[in-house]
Structures are given as C-alpha cells and as structure tokens.
Amino acid sequence: MDHDSLADRRAVIRVPAGHDAFADATTDAAAAGDETATADEDVTVARVGPTGIGALDPLVTATADGETAFYADPGVDLTSEVAADLADGTVGATGDPLTVVDHDPDAATLPVPEDTALGVGLRRLLRGAGWHRPTDPGDHAAAGGFADAGLEDVVTAADGLVGRGWGDWCHDEDVSPTLDRARDAFGDVAVVVNAHGTAADALLAESVPFSVLEGADLLATALDAERVVLYLSEADETARERIETAAERYSDPETAFEVVAGPAVHRAAEPTMALEAIEGNHRLEARLRRPGELPVLDGAPALVHTARTVAHLGARVRDKLAGLTPAGRMDTRIVTVTGDVASPATVELAGTERLDAALEAVSVTGEFKAACVGGRFGGLTDSLAVTPTPFGLTHDDLGTEGVVEIVSDERCLVEFVGRRAQRAADTNCGRCVPCREGATQLTELLRDVYDGDYHRERIEELLRVMDGSSVCAFGVEAARPARTAMDVFESEFEAHADGRCPASVCFEPVEVPQ
Numbered sequence: 001m002d003h004d005s006l007a008d009r010r011a012v013i014r015v016p017a018g019h020d021a022f023a024d025a026t027t028d029a030a031a032a033g034d035e036t037a038t039a040d041e042d043v044t045v046a047r048v049g050p051t052g053i054g055a056l057d058p059l060v061t062a063t064a065d066g067e068t069a070f071y072a073d074p075g076v077d078l079t080s081e082v083a084a085d086l087a088d089g090t091v092g093a094t095g096d097p098l099t100v101v102d103h104d105p106d107a108a109t110l111p112v113p114e115d116t117a118l119g120v121g122l123r124r125l126l127r128g129a130g131w132h133r134p135t136d137p138g139d140h141a142a143a144g145g146f147a148d149a150g151l152e153d154v155v156t157a158a159d160g161l162v163g164r165g166w167g168d169w170c171h172d173e174d175v176s177p178t179l180d181r182a183r184d185a186f187g188d189v190a191v192v193v194n195a196h197g198t199a200a201d202a203l204l205a206e207s208v209p210f211s212v213l214e215g216a217d218l219l220a221t222a223l224d225a226e227r228v229v230l231y232l233s234e235a236d237e238t239a240r241e242r243i244e245t246a247a248e249r250y251s252d253p254e255t256a257f258e259v260v261a262g263p264a265v266h267r268a269a270e271p272t273m274a275l276e277a278i279e280g281n282h283r284l285e286a287r288l289r290r291p292g293e294l295p296v297l298d299g300a301p302a303l304v305h306t307a308r309t310v311a312h313l314g315a316r317v318r319d320k321l322a323g324l325t326p327a328g329r330m331d332t333r334i335v336t337v338t339g340d341v342a343s344p345a346t347v348e349l350a351g352t353e354r355l356d357a358a359l360e361a362v363s364v365t366g367e368f369k370a371a372c373v374g375g376r377f378g379g380l381t382d383s384l385a386v387t388p389t390p391f392g393l394t395h396d397d398l399g400t401e402g403v404v405e406i407v408s409d410e411r412c413l414v415e416f417v418g419r420r421a422q423r424a425a426d427t428n429c430g431r432c433v434p435c436r437e438g439a440t441q442l443t444e445l446l447r448d449v450y451d452g453d454y455h456r457e458r459i460e461e462l463l464r465v466m467d468g469s470s471v472c473a474f475g476v477e478a479a480r481p482a483r484t485a486m487d488v489f490e491s492e493f494e495a496h497a498d499g500r501c502p503a504s505v506c507f508e509p510v511e512v513p514q
Contacts, residue, residue, distance in 0.1 A: 049207025374399010
C-alpha cells in the first residue's frame with residue numbers, strides 16, 4: 001500500500017484542523033477542508049488533529065532537517081513568521097517556542113518533548129495525534145500502519161487484551177472468549193466500534209482515525225464479518241466527520257465501513273443501547289445480557305468494542321508482525337483529566353504508572369481535594385496513588401472508564417454526589433426498577449441529609465440493591481459515587497446533617513441540589 005507521507009517532506013508546518021486562519025497565514029493555497037497545501041516549493045502546510053493536551057491548544061509545530069519547534073497558541077501573525085523562517089531552513093528562531101526537539105529527520109510519529117505536558121506518559125496509541133493528517137492514510141502507513149495480518153495474528157494479539165471503557169461488551173474482561181464465540185457463530189457477524197461519548201474515544205476518532213479503522217478491519221478479517229459499524233455521538237461532530245472521511249479513503253477494507261451517530265446522552269454508550277440506536281430505535285432501553293451469548297445487531301451476532309480496544313488490538317498486531325516487542329507492551333491506558341483544572345488533558349499511561357502522574361499534564365484550580373475516577377459515575381477518592389489497571393482501580397472501588405475528574409477544596413462533595421444521583425434519576429432508560437426507582441430514592445435520601453437526617457445504613461442497603469440487580473452497567477455504576485463518598489468523606493455528610501458545609505458552599509447561598 002503506497003501512500004504519500006509527511007515524513008518524506010523537507011519542511012512541514014503542522015496547524016490544527018479547524019484553525020484555517022493559521023493555515024491561510026502560511027499559504028495562499030490553503031482552503032478550508034484541505035489537509036495539505038504548499039506555502040512554497042520547500043514548505044508543506046498540513047492540517048493535523050488535536051494532541052489531547054488542552055493547555056497547548058491550538059498547537060503549531062514547525063519541522064525541518066530533524067528539528068521541530070512547538071508553539072502553543074501562537075496566533076496568526078507569529079504562525080506566518082514561523083512559516084517564513086521555515087522556508088529558509090530556520091527552526092525555532094522566531095518568537096518564543098515552547099520547546100525545540102531534535103529527532104530523526106524521517107520521524108513518522110510525534111517527537112515527544114519530554115519537558116512539556118506532551119511528555120506525560122508514553123503516547124503509544126496517541127503517537128500520531130498532532131503529527132498525522134487525520135484523514136490521509138499516508139502518515140498512518142509511514143508509522144507502520146496497515147499491517148498485512150492473517151487470522152492467527154489477530155487471534156494471538158487478542159489473547160489477554162482487556163476491553164476498555166463501559167461501552168465495551170468486554171469491559172475489563174479478556175476479549176478473546178467473545179472473539180472465539182463470534183468465530184463459531186452461525187451466519188453473518190457484525191463488528192461494532194463504540195466511540196460514543198468519551199473524550200478518549202473521540203480523540204482517537206478525530207486525530208488518528210486510521211488506528212481505529214485498522215483495528216476494526218482486522219476484526220472483520222478474522223471473522224469474515226458482513227458488517228462493520230462505527231458508532232459515535234451526535235455531539236462529536238468533528239470526530240464523526242473525520243472518521244467518515246478516513247473510512248472512505250481506507251484502501252480495500254475487508255468490509256465497507258458504516259458510520260452511525262447516536263443521541264448525545266450518556267446511556268447511549270452502553271453496548272446494548274448502542275445497538276438499539278444503530279438499529280434506529282428512538283427509545284433506548286438496555287437489553288438483558290445472557291451469559292455466554294453475544295449481543296445481536298439486526299439479527300446477527302455482534303462484537304461491540306470501544307475505539308480504544310480496537311486501536312489497542314491493531315497496535316498489538318503491528319508489534320507482533322514487526323517482532324519488536326511482546327504484544328503486551330502496547331497495553332497502555334488512555335486517561336482524561338478534567339473537572340477543576342484550567343484545561344482538560346488526555347494522556348496515555350503505562351499500566352505500571354500511577355494515576356497521579358496524569359496530574360502533571362494539567363493545572364488544578366484551587367487545592368486538590370478529591371477525584372471522581374471512572375467517568376460520570378466513578379468512585380470518589382482522596383488519593384490517586386493507584387495504577388490505571390482494572391485490578392488496581394476496582395480494588396479501591398474506582399471506575400475504569402479512563403476519566404479522572406478533579407474536585408478542588410472549593411467544591412462540596414455532598415452536593416457533588418447529590419447532583420450525580422439526580423442525573424442518574426433523570427437520564428436512566430427506565431427499564432429496570434432497581435435503577436429507575438433506586439436513583440430517585442437515592443436522590444431523596446441525600447436531600448434528607450440537608451434536613452439533618454443522615455441514614456447511612458438505609459443508603460447503603462439501597463446501593464447494594466442497585467449494584468446487585470440492575471440490568472446494565474448504568475444502574476450498577478450509578479451507585480458508586482455515593483458509596484465511595486461515604487467511605488472516604490463521611491465527615492462531610494455528618495457535618496451537613498449538623499447544618500454545616502465544610503466547603504462553605506451549601507445552605508447559603510446554594511440550595512439543596514436539584
């Protein structure tokens with residue numbers, strides 16, 4: 001598969017897609033939607049995806065002769081000056097670059113500046129974010145993509161791979177058994193890539209969509225699948241457009257890709273509700289999960305994996321074919337840090353690193369008080385000294401979705417938990433009683449705390465029912481914020497029952513959470 005690559009260009013200035021003024025400042029040929037233009041005969045202007053580090057956006061890089069200068073939000077005028085210097089072979093002399101990195105002149109992946117937020121973690125799946133043109137296959141191919149793999153390569157690479165995210169049918173479980181069941185299934189098989197609603201999956205789809213498409217294509221090849229569906233949220237419009245264009249430019253896929261947008265609600269990412277949305281059902285309700293059975297899409301058995309999972313599969317296959325490392329080396333964890341921070345950041349950590357390493361990529365507003373780990377219904381903790389693996393996180397009753405929401409000392413945790421309970425009550429699908437009624441009762445019990453009635457035993461009993469008998473992960477996980485908050489921060493609940501808010505937020509002027 002022959003493709004043109006930016007690695008073959010002498011000098012390249014990379015500007016974030018969507019910042020057309022930056023591109024126009026470097027070339028008259030740049031037009032909205034074009035990924036590559038020429039400033040002059042020596043300088044290439046390329047539109048790239050975001051890196052995931054919000055504090056650096058929009059990030060412009062200028063590369064020539066094995067040097068790259070990084071500019072965080074340089075503005076139009078400085079971008080024009082940087083491009084002019086680049087034409088003369090000068091890198092980093094203009095303005096005040098964040099840093100200048102020496103690297104291989106043929107670098108096909110981002111040369112990571114270790115002394116910046118980009119240097120946090122490993123950047124393996126994210127190695128092309130901010131460096132590759134998202135919808136041009138050449139850059140992905142130059143980085144080792146589009147591996148010529150067979151069935152046995154995929155099966156071997158899948159062994160031990162754990163599903164990432166609550167939108168994955170194999171959430172925190174080995175994907176191999178479901179792959180085996182799909183191979184043994186009678187009739188057509190569908191592959192569904194669930195990239196709905198999480199910053200990490202949307203970032204992969206927006207910045208490095210070919211890594212997602214390649215993983216899906218490998219699964220389709222292994223299963224001789226009749227259908228491959230890429231499922232995203234309606235809210236992630238840019239990610240959806242990028243992966244749709246990349247799918248059109250993907251050479252000779254095993255099965256043609258379909259792109260489907262689902263409603264921008266949290267529950268629509270749950271695997272069976274994702275299938276409901278793909279089938280066109282307007283009322284999304286969770287389906288029962290029968291042990292040992294695959295879910296069904298339009299009558300066909302389906303594999304449902306997140307974008308993170310299939311991207312990891314593709315990376316494992318490439319490693320295996322290259323003979324460079326054991327397949328497990330690529331098993332990193334993508335983590336998004338959000339909440340009370342100046343700008344959110346999505347980083348990639350090794351399984352042996354601790355979550356607190358991710359804080360180096362953000363600036364916390366106020367003093368760190370707690371973190372909600374695991375997404376909207378994650379667990380509350382006062383320490384991030386835990387590895388991002390399922391074992392490490394579940395041991396501390398934290399979620400594995402890959403989100404760390406920072407809560408500063410200016411926030412009230414009772415109010416925080418109350419609002420999560422209210423959100424669960426408002427947004428559940430309504431199918432099962434433990435989730436539907438449990439979330440409503442939990443909200444009422446938390447409101448009672450403000451009236452001086454803190455009944456921990458009653459709350460815990462309710463949470464056990466929700467956790468043990470809800471149909472899907474929504475109801476199970478909706479119980480976690482309150483449970484963990486009472487375990488770690490019970491003194492705040494007791495203070496509120498006494499009419500005091502330790503954060504000085506509640507009672508006056510803030511009323512009871514609604």
